[in-house]
Amino acid sequence: MKPSKFAYVNAKTLDEALLSLKQPEAKIIAGGQSLVPLINYRLSQPSTLIDISSIIELSQISVQDHKLEIGSLVTHNQAITSKDITKFLPIISFALEHTAHKTIRNSGTIGGSAAHADPSAEWPLLIMLLDCSINIISYKNSRTILAKDFFISELTTDLKEDEIIKSFNFPKIKQNYGWSFEKIVQRSGDFALFSAGSIIEIDHNIIINSKLCVGGAGETPIRLSNIEAIIKGKNIESNFDITNDQFLSLLNPTSDEHASMEYRLYIGPQVIRNVLINSIQNYKDNKND
Amino acid sequence: MNKDKKILMRPKYIGKPIERFEDSKYLSGNAKYTSDINIDKMLQLVFVRSDESHAKIKYIEYKEALKLEGIIDVLTFKDFSELNQITSPSRMSNYFATYQDVVAKNKVRYVGEIIAVIVAKNRYVGEDALELIEVDYESLDPVIDPEEAASNNKILLHENIGSNVILERSFSHGTKDYIKSKNIKSVSGKFKLSRKSPIAIENRCYLSDYDIGSGNITLYSSTQIPGVIRDALSKILGIAGNKINVKALDVGGGFGGKGSLYPEEIIVTYLSKKLKKPIKWTSDRLEDFLTTSQAFEEIIEAKLFFDDDGKFISLEGDVIGNIGAYSIFPWTGALEPVQVIGFLPGPYDIKNFHGNVKCVVTSKSPTGPYRGVGRPAAVFVLERLVDMAAKSISMDPFTIRMKNLIDTKNLPYRIGSGIIWNDAGFKECLEKSKNSNFFKEIIDIKNKKKCNRTWIGYGISTYAELTGIGSKISVAPGMPINTGSETATIEIDGTGSVSGIFAIASHGQGLETTLAQIIADEIGIKPEDIKITHGDTSKAKHGTGTYASRSAVIGGGAAIKTARVLRKKILKVAAYLLETDPNNIEIIDGIISSLNTNKSINFSELANSVYSDMETLPVELRDSLYAKESYDPIFGATTTATHIALVEIDKQTLKVKVLKYLVSEDCGKVINPMIVDGQVHGGVAQGIGVALLEKINYDNQGQLTTANLVDYKIPTASEIPKIDVVHTEHFLPENLGQFKGMGEGGTIGAPAAIANAVADALSDYNININELPVNQEYLFQLLKNGEIR
Numbered sequence A: 001m002k003p004s005k006f007a008y009v010n011a012k013t014l015d016e017a018l019l020s021l022k023q024p025e026a027k028i029i030a031g032g033q034s035l036v037p038l039i040n041y042r043l044s045q046p047s048t049l050i051d052i053s054s055i056i057e058l059s060q061i062s063v064q065d066h067k068l069e070i071g072s073l074v075t076h077n078q079a080i081t082s083k084d085i086t087k088f089l090p091i092i093s094f095a096l097e098h099t100a101h102k103t104i105r106n107s108g109t110i111g112g113s114a115a116h117a118d119p120s121a122e123w124p125l126l127i128m129l130l131d132c133s134i135n136i137i138s139y140k141n142s143r144t145i146l147a148k149d150f151f152i153s154e155l156t157t158d159l160k161e162d163e164i165i166k167s168f169n170f171p172k173i174k175q176n177y178g179w180s181f182e183k184i185v186q187r188s189g190d191f192a193l194f195s196a197g198s199i200i201e202i203d204h205n206i207i208i209n210s211k212l213c214v215g216g217a218g219e220t221p222i223r224l225s226n227i228e229a230i231i232k233g234k235n236i237e238s239n240f241d242i243t244n245d246q247f248l249s250l251l252n253p254t255s256d257e258h259a260s261m262e263y264r265l266y267i268g269p270q271v272i273r274n275v276l277i278n279s280i281q282n283y284k285d286n287k288n289d
Numbered sequence B: 001m002n003k004d005k006k007i008l009m010r011p012k013y014i015g016k017p018i019e020r021f022e023d024s025k026y027l028s029g030n031a032k033y034t035s036d037i038n039i040d041k042m043l044q045l046v047f048v049r050s051d052e053s054h055a056k057i058k059y060i061e062y063k064e065a066l067k068l069e070g071i072i073d074v075l076t077f078k079d080f081s082e083l084n085q086i087t088s089p090s091r092m093s094n095y096f097a098t099y100q101d102v103v104a105k106n107k108v109r110y111v112g113e114i115i116a117v118i119v120a121k122n123r124y125v126g127e128d129a130l131e132l133i134e135v136d137y138e139s140l141d142p143v144i145d146p147e148e149a150a151s152n153n154k155i156l157l158h159e160n161i162g163s164n165v166i167l168e169r170s171f172s173h174g175t176k177d178y179i180k181s182k183n184i185k186s187v188s189g190k191f192k193l194s195r196k197s198p199i200a201i202e203n204r205c206y207l208s209d210y211d212i213g214s215g216n217i218t219l220y221s222s223t224q225i226p227g228v229i230r231d232a233l234s235k236i237l238g239i240a241g242n243k244i245n246v247k248a249l250d251v252g253g254g255f256g257g258k259g260s261l262y263p264e265e266i267i268v269t270y271l272s273k274k275l276k277k278p279i280k281w282t283s284d285r286l287e288d289f290l291t292t293s294q295a296f297e298e299i300i301e302a303k304l305f306f307d308d309d310g311k312f313i314s315l316e317g318d319v320i321g322n323i324g325a326y327s328i329f330p331w332t333g334a335l336e337p338v339q340v341i342g343f344l345p346g347p348y349d350i351k352n353f354h355g356n357v358k359c360v361v362t363s364k365s366p367t368g369p370y371r372g373v374g375r376p377a378a379v380f381v382l383e384r385l386v387d388m389a390a391k392s393i394s395m396d397p398f399t400i401r402m403k404n405l406i407d408t409k410n411l412p413y414r415i416g417s418g419i420i421w422n423d424a425g426f427k428e429c430l431e432k433s434k435n436s437n438f439f440k441e442i443i444d445i446k447n448k449k450k451c452n453r454t455w456i457g458y459g460i461s462t463y464a465e466l467t468g469i470g471s472k473i474s475v476a477p478g479m480p481i482n483t484g485s486e487t488a489t490i491e492i493d494g495t496g497s498v499s500g501i502f503a504i505a506s507h508g509q510g511l512e513t514t515l516a517q518i519i520a521d522e523i524g525i526k527p528e529d530i531k532i533t534h535g536d537t538s539k540a541k542h543g544t545g546t547y548a549s550r551s552a553v554i555g556g557g558a559a560i561k562t563a564r565v566l567r568k569k570i571l572k573v574a575a576y577l578l579e580t581d582p583n584n585i586e587i588i589d590g591i592i593s594s595l596n597t598n599k600s601i602n603f604s605e606l607a608n609s610v611y612s613d614m615e616t617l618p619v620e621l622r623d624s625l626y627a628k629e630s631y632d633p634i635f636g637a638t639t640t641a642t643h644i645a646l647v648e649i650d651k652q653t654l655k656v657k658v659l660k661y662l663v664s665e666d667c668g669k670v671i672n673p674m675i676v677d678g679q680v681h682g683g684v685a686q687g688i689g690v691a692l693l694e695k696i697n698y699d700n701q702g703q704l705t706t707a708n709l710v711d712y713k714i715p716t717a718s719e720i721p722k723i724d725v726v727h728t729e730h731f732l733p734e735n736l737g738q739f740k741g742m743g744e745g746g747t748i749g750a751p752a753a754i755a756n757a758v759a760d761a762l763s764d765y766n767i768n769i770n771e772l773p774v775n776q777e778y779l780f781q782l783l784k785n786g787e788i789r
């Protein structure tokens, strides 16, 4: 478990990193928490590792009118402790507290987590859930892509070899809302066997909009648009009458060493129901404060 | 004269929770492990390992690899032809030894077996070479399912044996007449304990340094058994023992996984001699999963017979042990399965016992000793049966155990399999656990916490184990190596400081501290002033190492015996110097005082007069301050404990959480309560891993699918509850020091207690917890089959 030979570039600026990235088989390293195991197993054999962790402009969190912009180098712990994130999108800080262990959260970054695109990971789920768009840059140009177009399949994104993720735009939620996140693990700090997050926007007890996303349920985090549609317009006190089949219809989990597909399909509907109920409760609790 | 005698109270260090002397180096990162040593011109080995579980090797192509800069050589079996095969003999009849080439010759028998050896300047280029080497196999059918392998001789792993069963043994005691009895009841089940890995933090590592000038070899090895390794290497390599020094430096945990001889150890040593270079190999985690001896994997069918009053009448058991590809040296693959059947009757008075065991070879990694050997499985099975029996006659789990536990007055007691239990508080430990505040609390929690979200239950397990085993009993059944004695050397140097030298090999047990406490009490010095040396065959010429809960019992006994001899020598010299009688001398914290005068000397003065100053002592008193004695407890010391676990199961996720844990144990005289509690805590933590998480999985092609610490789950601190420990001290009068072994007990009792707790939590449902680990998936499968809800 030793990596193959690679050159190392400690990039001081984004330009330097982008220039280096033009070399064939070059690869970005941010926190290294996902990449280092891969290169140690020689599953990835980059010619050059471009360390972006000194590029200060990538580790900013900025609050703008309609959005929160989170730089790709922001670590899990930085997000957990950020006052701005806790204020505008507390679900992020909450969910990330369930990511791995503290030492890993000190190094792991949002950009690395998104680019790695593990369908059980927290950041990808949050990015999909929160209708985030992603600012990507290469030496030649830059583009912004929606989360739903970014995640393609397990460990695969739309990112090109010469591109770097610069930052993530998380739209602020204007309405009053409740949120909830739940993660099922076999052991603390593990990747989710199944996870779900939800944001329910409510006006006069009516659900006017909702976002519901699950992890560990398929090749990418999955937005449950069917359920979002079912509950739209419903009173929060009403019984949503969602059938088990409706809960299951968009889920497409697989079996692995950690859990069978059947277990994931068994736990899935319960977790989704939990986050719906808990989001509404969260809304009520906040209103009473 | 007596009335003038000063009363001096010697402080007692035995029984004190002294902080471990070795902790500061461990906690500050200053411990020195084998891998920390680098020697000039050292070469590293990378092994080409089989990717197939059962196959013939057609050819190995390594020309390209040889071209790489930094690659010294690539060696195959031909280069090791002068080495003897590894084989583990046994005195047991019906035992068939396996023969393993250190580098596979024609055929491989598990994924991870060594096919070729890359000698490289460093590990990086070695792994570059690995990518260029091609091995062509002719696949053979894998041998995976032990039940099938046992009954089917068509696919043989070892053709020369003619069967996949390397040992079958039966035990029978009493009759089978009870079957005819009208009032007889029984409970039975087919139980499985999954294969597990010992998982020490430090992977195995070997570094052999060949000294060209003298021809001596020093093997630094992360081993628990330096003495055994030295003896084995001497035979396999044909080198005199005094030319090989096996040195275990700091060792980062063993749990049995570092308690056997490995091919890598032989290859490293052999090549350093052949190439006249220091040679090192450090296992990575992947190799550790593939090749460090694994544990368990038994299928046990057992039946407990009892009468209406819950009195046990008979126990029947049938064990199939899947020992993996080879019978490991020196213990043999029979070690674990035979102990499962041997310990199955437990600490209970059961008049009839009928047991059978088969040890089956399969194309998986070899199994070997693991903390608790045999007993975690035996206790799991029996204690489940005891709870099932209790439930069937609506008796509570304490009552049925009290009724059947062997009474102290009937000790020594020979159980059906032949093991003899001597002085131990079986009932006392159980009673203490029941009367503890802990038990009141858990009943309280159980009643209060009844809720819609969780099931909650508690479970008990009671067991006995044999520790500190002397020469009359073989640690591994039939093993022709005596592990029943240890030698201690204690000497005082010219400065007056005291050193104790042992052949044990502490690897986290705190023996550097406990042995110092023992010597301190015997001689009258401070424990922190004693240097304990261990794990070095050049310092202690004979002894086998640390395993099987033996070091404190046998090493401690040797320490007492030796210290007493040395103390006599000290008193003799001191009596002359203090001008008094040896009986009128007391030694306290290193000050030797006369009881009837105010004269005293310290150890430095004592040593000076013996070794340096040529005037004070007459020549005949200048005998060196040195003693060396061996100790053999002949039999073993019985340790016992009752464990109670309180668990909660989430009704949605089906995840089991251990909320509280109690161990009520009898390990005889407690040398250091802090170390004992620490060992119990660590053992229970591993037992929680066995019960809830850890599972080595091979697919039907014999590929290991849990080869990293993401897929193979060990408990983290978050999975371990607070663990309470209560002590009982039952002494075995014949044993020096009255110590009993206790390092393995936590792992022995915990799987059973947790399994029983889970069964209790689900007692409203018709289920049987007969497999471990009980993870979400396992409970889900029970649920799916309609057994829960």
Ligand SMILES: Cc1cc2nc3c(=O)[nH]c(=O)nc-3n(C[C@H](O)[C@H](O)[C@H](O)COP(=O)(O)OP(=O)(O)OC[C@H]3O[C@@H](n4cnc5c(N)ncnc54)[C@H](O)[C@@H]3O)c2cc1C
Residues within 6 Å of the ligand: A027, A028, A029, A030, A031, A032, A033, A034, A035, A036, A072, A073, A098, A099, A100, A101, A104, A107, A108, A109, A110, A111, A112, A113, A114, A115, A116, A120, A121, A122, A123, A159, A163, A164, A165, A166, A189, A190, A191, A192
């Ligand atoms: C033991 C353990 C447990 C874990 N548990 C969890 C968990 O429970 N939940 C969870 O979500 N995660 C978990 N993780 C993963 C962790 O969150 C990682 O930190 C994260 O997935 C990757 O972030 P990184 O910064 O370390 O990325 P790196 O490892 O540095 O990189 C990962 C990939 O992203 C690419 N990359 C990095 N930054 C950029 C960028 N700005 N632009 C383009 N490409 C980029 C790299 O080239 C590489 O391909 C765990 C990790 C470990 C080791």
